[in-house]
Amino acid sequence: MxxxxxxxxxxxxxxxxxxxxxxxxxxxxxxxxxATVVAAARRTDRLEALAEAAPNIHAFTCDVASDDAxxxxxxxxxxxxxRIDVLVxxxxxxxxxxxxxxxxxxxxxxxxxxxxxVFALSQLTxxxxxxxxxxxxxxxxxxxxxxxxxxxxQASYNASKAAVVNLTRELACQWARxxxxxxxxxxxxxxxxxxxxxxxxxxxxxWIRRNTPAGRPGEPHELDGALLFLAxxxxxxxxxHTLAVDGGWTAR
Numbered sequence: 291m292x293x294x295x296x297x298x299x300x301x302x303x304x305x306x307x308x309x310x311x312x313x314x315x316x317x318x319x320x321x322x323x324x325a326t327v328v329a330a331a332r333r334t335d336r337l338e339a340l341a342e343a344a345p346n347i348h349a350f351t352c353d354v355a356s357d358d359a360x361x362x363x364x365x366x367x368x369x370x371x372x373r374i375d376v377l378v379x380x381x382x383x384x385x386x387x388x389x390x391x392x393x394x395x396x397x398x399x400x401x402x403x404x405x406x407x408v409f410a411l412s413q414l415t416x417x418x419x420x421x422x423x424x425x426x427x428x429x430x431x432x433x434x435x436x437x438x439x440x441x442x443x444q445a446s447y448n449a450s451k452a453a454v455v456n457l458t459r460e461l462a463c464q465w466a467r468x469x470x471x472x473x474x475x476x477x478x479x480x481x482x483x484x485x486x487x488x489x490x491x492x493x494x495x496x497w498i499r500r501n502t503p504a505g506r507p508g509e510p511h512e513l514d515g516a517l518l519f520l521a522x523x524x525x526x527x528x529x530x531h532t533l534a535v536d537g538g539w540t541a542r
Contacts, residue, residue: 295524299466302371303521304363304415306354306407307381308415309336311433311482312430312513316378319514320521321346325376328367330354354381354407364414371423376521377415379408379429379454384447397446404450412461416470423469428520431455431474433536451476455532462530471529473520478536479507503538 303320307313309331317329321344329337337349350366352359367374382404385396392487412427413418419425434444435451455474462472478497481489488494516535519525536538 295526296518296522297324298376298518298522302328302367302373303376303378304328304367304374304411304455305378305380306329306330306352307430308340309333311484312477312480312510313378313380314340315510315513316380316517317347317442318344319517323451323518323522326371328363328371330363331381333459333521354411355402357410360407360411360414360439363411364418370420374415375419375422375425377411377425377427377465378517378521379411379427381407382430382446382450382484386444387444388443389445392445394539397449399454400446401450404447408454409457411485412457413470416461416465419470420465420468425470426468426521426525427461427472428517429454429458429472429474431458431532433476433478433534433539436476436532436534436540458532459530463542466529467520471520471525473525473528473530474532475513475516476522476532476534476536476540477508477513478539480513481507500512501539502536503542506537508535510538 303325305317308329317327321327327347328350329340329347330350331337332353334351341347341349352363385400401430408429431454432451434448435455457470458474499505513535516533
């Protein structure tokens, strides 16, 4: 068996939240598999540094909270590259606060970025893919879209990621007969800007190691294969699925 089903040669991908961490890695993984990647995020300097290091990654400054910016991202991608074959909805934020004191504006902000923008960009990109009758959308959910995060209190984040899980199912069922697959990745604990406070606190790391059946957090490369599987023809008969990459956390 060759790696051909996992190749993305000739395909065009968009990755949001690509200026750092997992998003930047996702852009490089897709590019290494042969895709032309439009890397989107707010931090232009980081995007440009990413693009300078990889000839088939192209920077596009974009705030996913802006409907106009998302429209511009899709129009730019189609205008420059002719099509969109893969969308990775990676951009996201979090907020940790007891439910009884979490400000409503913070709750709304998290859902706007983590859920509403995922639908908005999927809708815009989906229209392009429907015309092509082909495409793969990969949404970034979380293990905390599948289970509660106790003792960490983060109602808005958990609600937003649970919504992504079922949005993934719904879009998959609506578009399955029209050539588009929609799946989600649900990472466990991986180092990123969002989790840097956990990584800086040894008690938190002990908690992660103690409660993860694999006994450790994930390494960034351990998401590469799952991403490529869902983005490529290797998963041609997989849609509506949320793939947990979590060292067994959700199997407990």
